[in-house]
Amino acid sequence: MAVVESRFPARLFRVGDEPDPRFSLANERTFLAWIRAALALIAAGVALEALGLALHPGFRTAASILLVVAGLLTPLQAWLGWYATEKALRRTRPLPPALLALPTAVLVVVAGLLVFLGILYR
Template identity: 55%
Template sequence: MTAPAPRRPRSVYGVGEEPDARFSLANERTALAWIRTSLALSAAGVALEALDVPIAEGLRLACALLLVGLGVLAPVQAWWGWAATERAMRLGRPLPSPVVTPVLAAGTAAAGVLLVLGLLLR
């Protein structure tokens, strides 16, 4: 019988001990939730422009670009968060805090402000 191929990325799977599968699967579900969030942010940004929403044009474009930019950033959080959490579990260390989440929260709030201003100034 041949040995199984090494799991990748080695920076995650090559350290520590295998954690309880339930925790690894929960970590994976969290990463997938970030991917869904990315799709929603990107779709919202595209929809603002594609559907010609009656908002002040410059603010609409700024908001659309911000939402699409956040949609590009969310998978970065998904990957970094998944890898850092998996590595911490394997090494028995405290779980890390999300790195990109404050930026995504501030960006989403800014997009909301742009939408409200765009509605008021149309």
């Protein structure tokens, strides 16, 4: 029992049975991929504004804000997705969908459209 208590979150590791380690490690790699995406989105938002590209300033600022917001939502998806997937693996249930993937994708598409408009109306 000491092994379970030392793992975070302990409440999750009390559920079900230990899955094949390969599945848990794949789940962890997916978590880390979401974190890398979050860093890239935040960096893109900051760079877009900091570099002062020759874009319409309103469109550039709006796109920057959307990219940073998407970058702030992405770690939430990483954690919730990791947790739900690990829980499903431990209970041998179907894997859950990525809840915030669509809203994040929409934010990125809208940010891209704003950059496009910023180029057209500079």
